[in-house]
Amino acid sequence: KKANLLFDLERYEEAIFLYNDIIQKFDNTTNPVLTNCLVQAQERKKQLNKTKTTDNTQNIENRSSPEKEDVLLIEVANILKKIRALHSLEEKLPLYDEILQKVGNAQDFILKKCIALALYKKGTSLAWLNRHEERLHIYDEIIQKFSNEQNIIFKQYVALALFYKSILLYTLGRYEEELPIYNEIIQKFGNEQDTTLKQYVADALVEKADALL
Numbered sequence: 001k002k003a004n005l006l007f008d009l010e011r012y013e014e015a016i017f018l019y020n021d022i023i024q025k026f027d028n029t030t031n032p033v034l035t036n037c038l039v040q041a042q043e044r045k046k047q048l049n050k051t052k053t054t055d056n057t058q059n060i061e062n063r064s065s066p067e068k069e070d071v072l073l074i075e076v077a078n079i080l081k082k083i084r085a086l087h088s089l090e091e092k093l094p095l096y097d098e099i100l101q102k103v104g105n106a107q108d109f110i111l112k113k114c115i116a117l118a119l120y121k122k123g124t125s126l127a128w129l130n131r132h133e134e135r136l137h138i139y140d141e142i143i144q145k146f147s148n149e150q151n152i153i154f155k156q157y158v159a160l161a162l163f164y165k166s167i168l169l170y171t172l173g174r175y176e177e178e179l180p181i182y183n184e185i186i187q188k189f190g191n192e193q194d195t196t197l198k199q200y201v202a203d204a205l206v207e208k209a210d211a212l213l
Helices: 002-008 012-026 032-054 068-085 089-103 109-128 132-146 152-171 175-189 195-212
Strands: none
Touching: 068 089, 068 109, 089 109, 109 132, 109 152, 132 152, 152 175, 152 195, 175 195
16 A cells, blocks of 8 residues: 555655565465555556656656556546445445446456456455345356456456355255356366465365265
8 A cells, every 4th residue: 555655646766665575575475365466566566667768757647648458447446445435335336336347348467357356345245235146146257257267366266256156055055056066166176286276176075075965
């Protein structure tokens, strides 16, 4: 947050120093939240380096023709600020939808992460509100959108969505639909070396064995 604040205040040299610190500390993390911070730091640093190369005095926010992705990122960031300021889960839901509507089917890596994050957060809010059928649709959407992605971050989101879906189906008493999902997790991620994915596979194996008893 401090680095982003310095960025917004145009104190770019100080911002770069903090972005470098974030990149160095969390370069090998697999935690989705820390990975999100890392990617944001890398993108901001890239922006600053590009700006310094072309014109050291140019204000990034006043570029004459900003990239569409940059504009969307700023809009998404503003929506996320609104979400953080809210306490009502009901009020947060339409803002997650606004992010999804704005970003759509963007192929930019950061924007795709925004899609995954918004869907995950929306699913979490729906869980607290006991709106289970809507939750199922959210998990299905995460699985559909990111199942073919090779980046480890999106694989983690898919594994999470599959596992949460299986637990939810059990809670709803839809036991016959639960077992195929455990099989899908095991088949899809069984050979992955990522610690988080290994844990989902281990959990799926345990739940599968329990379901077969």
